[in-house]
Amino acid sequence: MATMADVARRAGVSVATVSHVLNGTRPVLPPTRQAVLDAVDALGYTPNTLARSLVTSRTRSIGLAVSAVSNPYFTEILQGVETAALEAGYSLLIADPHDDPRHERKVAQLLHERRVDGMIVAPSARPDDLVGYLRRHAVPTVFLDRLIDGGVPEDRPPGNGPDAVTSAGAPWFDQVCAGSAAPTARLVTHLAWLGHRRIGLIAGLPGLSTTHERVRGYREGLTAAGLSHDDRLLVSGNSASEGAEEATAALLSLPDPPTALVTANNAMTIGALRALRRHGRSVPDDMALCCFDDFAWADLFSPRLTAVAQPSRELGAQAVRLLLDRLAGPGRAPRTVRLPCTFVHRTSCGCPEEPGPAGTAGRTASSPLSEKGTTP
Numbered sequence: 001m002a003t004m005a006d007v008a009r010r011a012g013v014s015v016a017t018v019s020h021v022l023n024g025t026r027p028v029l030p031p032t033r034q035a036v037l038d039a040v041d042a043l044g045y046t047p048n049t050l051a052r053s054l055v056t057s058r059t060r061s062i063g064l065a066v067s068a069v070s071n072p073y074f075t076e077i078l079q080g081v082e083t084a085a086l087e088a089g090y091s092l093l094i095a096d097p098h099d100d101p102r103h104e105r106k107v108a109q110l111l112h113e114r115r116v117d118g119m120i121v122a123p124s125a126r127p128d129d130l131v132g133y134l135r136r137h138a139v140p141t142v143f144l145d146r147l148i149d150g151g152v153p154e155d156r157p158p159g160n161g162p163d164a165v166t167s168a169g170a171p172w173f174d175q176v177c178a179g180s181a182a183p184t185a186r187l188v189t190h191l192a193w194l195g196h197r198r199i200g201l202i203a204g205l206p207g208l209s210t211t212h213e214r215v216r217g218y219r220e221g222l223t224a225a226g227l228s229h230d231d232r233l234l235v236s237g238n239s240a241s242e243g244a245e246e247a248t249a250a251l252l253s254l255p256d257p258p259t260a261l262v263t264a265n266n267a268m269t270i271g272a273l274r275a276l277r278r279h280g281r282s283v284p285d286d287m288a289l290c291c292f293d294d295f296a297w298a299d300l301f302s303p304r305l306t307a308v309a310q311p312s313r314e315l316g317a318q319a320v321r322l323l324l325d326r327l328a329g330p331g332r333a334p335r336t337v338r339l340p341c342t343f344v345h346r347t348s349c350g351c352p353e354e355p356g357p358a359g360t361a362g363r364t365a366s367s368p369l370s371e372k373g374t375t376p
Contacts, residue, residue: 063111080316125207188221244271
């Protein structure tokens with residue numbers, strides 16, 4: 001079996017240079033780097049990652065805990081995490097916490113026991129046990145998609161957010177998410193601009209920061225459009241298709257049901273569409289529909305779904321970059337990064353298809369969104 005010394009002799013360099021090339025620990029001139037890589041290929045050398053981890057106390061692995069199985073949105077995030085991690089020379093250990101506060105603490109412990117260098121976690125609505133474990137064990141962690149400071153349940157005592165400092169003075173957690181409030185307000189004001197005065201929201205799981213922010217955006221959109229707030233039009237779908245189906249049915253049973261709906265994630269969009277079909281309502285003729293989360297087949301529905309698209313893969317890649325920065329500088333101040341969404345204008349809102357070339361469908365109009373501005 002070839003050794004690092006064999007690679008160094010064949011490439012005509014030192015063992016230290018081979019190590020720098022393979023581990024990315026120091027810049028190496030391109031010709032020298034290529035000579036090392038050619039020697040690795042010729043000899044079939046495979047680095048002993050276990051031995052290296054014993055020496056460096058690093059495994060070059062990242063633990064990822066997201067509900068990828070139950071939420072297609074996280075599947076795209078996972079792809080972004082995987083690509084960025086592999087480019088940086090890190091492997092992934094993936095676990096699904098199922099959005100269960102009891103299970104996510106166990107998942108974090110299992111990943112930690114496998115000596116991952118750090119974790120990327122989409123926390124549940126009640127992440128206190130998880131946060132406590134990560135703090136006690138000083139695990140470098142990036143919270144993804146759901147924040148644990150702004151937007152947490154209002155009954156949580158102050159001082160438990162990620163910017164809190166340990167007794168040693170070291171902050172632990174960075175965060176990355178997409179903006180939610182302004183994009184949701186944009187959907188509401190767009191529907192109001194089309195003439196709707198009773199606009200419902202199918203909100204997500206209570207306690208998630210994303211739910212909190214999208215509800216806030218819904219209310220801000222109503223205010224910006226000069227519409228009154230009717231609490232009966234704000235219902236929870238618990239971030240699930242089944243919950244949204246029941247919530248939509250409840251809205252349709254009102255004496256004065258809404259004429260337009262905003263759904264707060266992709267799974268709930270499916271549930272709302274199922275309920276509307278079951279009750280004989282067509283979109284957009286009987287009910288205009290806008291949704292938070294664009295997804296691969298949204299453009300294939302009839303009508304095509306007007307949506308807010310989140311930068312899913314970039315969220316995953318940014319989470320990896322934040323974690324690598326944290327590993328390189330454990331004492332740096334924590335950062336929360338928000339990425340802009342995109343308004344994807346199609347036809348489920350009731351707007352006509354944009355004209356395209358003869359024999360083709362109209363084009364989708366898209367525009368970037370940030371946490372500023374709510375114009376239609």
